[in-house]
Amino acid sequence: MHTHTGKSLFKYALTAKKTFILALVMLAIGVAAELAGPFIARSMIDDHMLAIEKPYYETTSTGKEVVSFDGRTFKRSDRFSDGEAIVKEVRLLQVGKSFIFVDSPVTNVSGDRSFKDGVLTLNQKGVITEYPAKKLSATELFAFYKPEVPGILKLVGWYFVFLAISIVMEFGKTYWLQSSANKVIQKLRMDVYAHIQRLPVHFFDNLPAGKVVSRVTNDTEAVKDLFIAVLANFFSGIINMLGVFVALFILDYRLGLICLFIVPIIWFWVVLYRKFATKYNTVIRSRLSEINAMINESIQGMSIIRIFRREKQTTEEFENLNDDYMKHQNKMLNLNAFTSHNLVNVLRSLSFAVVLWYFGSAQLSGAGIISLGVLYAFVDVLGRLFQPITGMVNQLAALDSSMVSAGRVFSLMDEPGEEVTDGSMPRYKGNVEFNDVSFAYKRDYVLKNISFEAKQGQTVALVGHTGSGKSSIINLLFRFYDPQKGCITIDGQPVQDLPKQWIRQHMGIVLQDPYLFTGTIASNVSLGDKRISREMIEKSLEDVGAMKILSHLPKGLDEPVVEKGSTLSAGERQLISFARALAFDPAILILDEATANIDTETEALIQSALEVLKKGRTTFIIAHRLSTIRSADQILVLHKGEIVERGTHDELLALGGRYYQMYRLQVGTAEAPGNNVPVGAAANGSATPILGA
Template identity: 60%
Template sequence: MHDEDFEWELDRDAVRRAKPGKRLFQYAMTYKKTIIFALAMLLIAIGTELVGPFIAKRMIDVHIAGIEQSWYRATAEDAKTVPFEGALWKRADRFAEGEARGEEARVLQVGRGFVFVPGGIETDGERSITEDGSLRIVRGGESRVYEASVLSNADIFAFYRPEVDGILQLSWLYLGLLLVSAGFSWGQRYYLQASANRIIRKMRDDVFAHINKLPIRYFDNLPAGKVVSRITNDTEAIKELYVTVLANFFSGTLYILAIIGAMFFLDARLALACTIVIPLLALWIVVYRKFAAGYNRVIRSTLSEMNGMINESIQGMPIIQAFRREKQTETEFETMNTRYFDYRNKMLRLNSLTSHNLVGVFRNVAFVAMIWYFGGVSINGVQGAVSLGVLYAFVDYLNRMFQPVVNIVNQLPNLEQALVSAERVFVLLDEKGEDVSDETMPRYRGDVKFDDVCFSYKEGEPVLKGISFEAKQGQTVALVGHTGSGKSSILNLLFRFYDVDSGRITVDGVDINTLPRQTLRRHMGIVLQDPFLFTGTIASNVSLDDPSISRERIEKALKDVGGERMLASLANGIDEPVIEKGSTLSAGQRQLISFARALAYDPAILILDEATSNIDTETEAVIQEALDVVKQGRTTFVIAHRLSTIKSADQILVLDRGVVAERGSHDELMALGGKYYQMYQLQQGGARAEAGAPTSSGTAAGTPAIAAQA
């Protein structure tokens, strides 16, 4: 099977209708207050964190590199003065307004040491110490020598002592802001993830509720495993979108914008040099998405196919093993798994080519270029160069800016996977459904009339052609005919699992198409050939957890269908546990529970779709006896292959290729000598053959053809 074969699951028109981005935003807005609160906390966290480089800049420029400012002799000692060589010295920016200043001096760093230069310097440039301990400054080929004293470690610390309090205050402020930022970061992450969990809970509720609104026809074309995959796997991928992807995109975008703003505030030239990363990131995302979207569609579709096959294989394991299909099934699964593996590898190669390592290259190139140019001119004292504090702040900001870029890039695979999953979920949600109605109506009599009803599962392939008949309250109508003749289709229409193409079906004279499906079915009961039991107990399977059905009513329903013997053999009675599909119970026990379930709801119309074909003769006899009682006052429709079980029916309809070929009671149809007569004689002949009796000569003519039909 080629990859194109999976396009039916996500046809492009349906995807366009789904508009995943807009729909995901609408879901997010369901909890917009919490999200806005989280984003406000994020802004505070980013703001407090990005103040750090400003603090570091001030610490460097004012308290550390500020030692190289001009120093002047002070006349009075205070907290900002420094004693050196018998005099008091104070930095130029520490003098109060109007305070007297003496002669100037400079403290300059040369290599790894410092020198004290009385009288100051005229220009700055490349510094060095001469052999006699003087300071030489070279700039533009011009050299100047100044008298200088090399400072000891104690002297250096003395000149820094006035700045210690300021450095400590800024350090405590920095630490406090980091704690505030950490607290608000935790809060925004918690509230964003809590919102994401609520969004996904609502989405799953919506998807599951919508499944209940979809017509049965929809499930004819989509295996159960694929529906399960959309509810579980796809919504889980969308959860990652809200929890991780959008959190990183929101926080990363705000973080990058805030950092760029801070850069422009510090120095516009440096900021312009660093913003080149923004168009590169945008181009990166566009190119990545172009390839990743197609890969992820195949990945999600293949995963859905695999889930569908696993579900089908588990359900059909007895058949697979009985017919020795294990190897073929493994081969089919291996084909799907290999496709999944191949496209996962394609995504892996794409992610490797566009991984965060490429971000690291961009970052390092930006660092080298910035430090080489701006750092060089700062050190050489070129006019208009940035300070060391600004340079440090830019390096810090640049490093911080690339971290959200890395986070965004790392989330691109999850983003594409989530968007593809969202497409699949929204395509399901866009399927036309019908709201579940809570409307109630009084229990109707049960007079049913089919008036020239036509129906087809596929357009142009009619299954029923002009079906007309009438069933009165208390009557039993039996439907017989070969496989595919339309028996089950009639009951599917009556139950409104499907709607008629033309004609009318009325109950007590009311067109059933004018009634909500749930309202119509409220007074109907159905027993299928293969009963379905849910995990729980016998009691919960009879009542389906309807609070209006009491325990006494459950017990009475089981008694009415002859279930006393079944209950007597179970240790917990009606509280006996039932696992999935009732696999620990016999076919007869499951069918008895199914009968009791139908009767517990006291239906006006009872539908039995080959309900006794899979049970033993003894259990069938018990049920038939019970049915003779429970049919009273109810309109009953029976599909039966064992014609002996419908001899007492008020009306028997013999269907052939979608039309009513014969109708009447058992005696009338036998007297007619047509299709029903031949079918009955064939079955009776088969029963006598099994008992060792000779086959009736009445079945000789035309028997093979009828047997094939039966």
């Protein structure tokens, strides 16, 4: 896995930092508003509902806080202001479901309480105290609760205010967090795709297309899940937990300290889980990538699979990959089942047990370590602690899967790419010179001391057997690779001093098997270049004679073209690629024996167009049929990476060497069916980006 995945993800998160920060601020406000509920409940219980057991004093004052009972007025002890006259203390105490009025001070209210025949009995660890008392009716009790009602209603009002704030903040947090995540993933996908465009051609020689597609689609989608689901839950969870612990310590520091044991347990759990999950997820993502690659390869080669009856073997290969994928998915399933939120339930029960054992028992025994309101609020807050923990635990599987996928994406982006230089250069003349050029794809040189010059408007033909180095010369000219020795110049300027995109801007190529993109015939000629108008497209197709052949199509130039142009004939595809080259008006034109796959009638049609296409341009032809290069200004005969003969067609025939033998072999058997076969097509079987495009 990529070693700096976390840093890379953080760097991308910073691209939407404003909305992320806004979401986190709203999250924090929402958590604070939500945690206000238990504090309001505590105040309601301790300051109003149970507070009537506090001492009352008879008073002559008036106001909302004064209680009228039995022709006398009373006021709660904590509501007297400085200098206010205090007459006599009385108490209200709860016995069972009833409240008792004691018309005298009570020294100690803890212990067991009982009431019988107008006498209140308090039993505190065997010490019995009796007081004359009176049982209050519901109306008389309400007289004491009446001053509490405004305070209770005020707290209820605040509760609904905080509830409304919490709802609004939750909506805002969810919206901004997800919109931020979408922005980040949009940028990540664009960057990955742009980086793929910058990767050198030889990178794709060893990496199947399906694996690249899997990185751009499946893996970035998993990273999206990381930002939207995982980070949302973890951010929410961590801030919620911080809020809960702050609330616990505010309620009672001893309660907070007791519950801190949960944090190291969760940390250890996450570390242990990820240790196993990362191992499984790495295999899972790799197998998914291999499955995509195999599906892509099978679809492209479906005709070959069926012709050679390889359906059973390819199905078995796919099943083996799929079985391994499922096996590791089941391992992840088992891991998730063992480390599910059941552990959260255990932690929750353990925490409640500890708190109730330590504090609840003391409360029941009358020791009164904390108030009942605090205990209620604490249990409420503690319950809220486990909601975010459950959310985080449920996202652990997605977290690890996303981190593995992110690592795969960033490892692809770490591959060294070619620099992209903005701008362009004026159209060069096209004088090409190879000066003592040697080149190797790996160790062995496939080109050795190649030297030749092609002047503007000249046609240079490259001939030779398979592996002689023809395509390697073209690969160097396009700068798909650079030579280890020697120098290549265009108009006297070394190509390595010029940006690759600038050089290629004025180059065109017509492949033996032309590549057409999904779109229309017109879009395949212009390739979406705005500089090429509709009129230029039509003129290019007219000049190469394509309009005659394509006239039968229902939609003309707007006829849809499917992937690779499989609904068009080889001749139609070739004519479109000719028109494409003509529309772009290149200074240097490369023809990979463009007439090799075309029938005789179509070949005759475009031979004249070829002459128009070559006029004023430096043209390189990879020649398979030697009869088509008789008019070339210069023919280079290659053998094992060296130029063994050079000259015009007539000069080479007169020489009576290798070219003469190749030509006689083709001409002498020309009438035999099936012998019109290319003599050479590739410089190196493992690296032919042009011909294999």
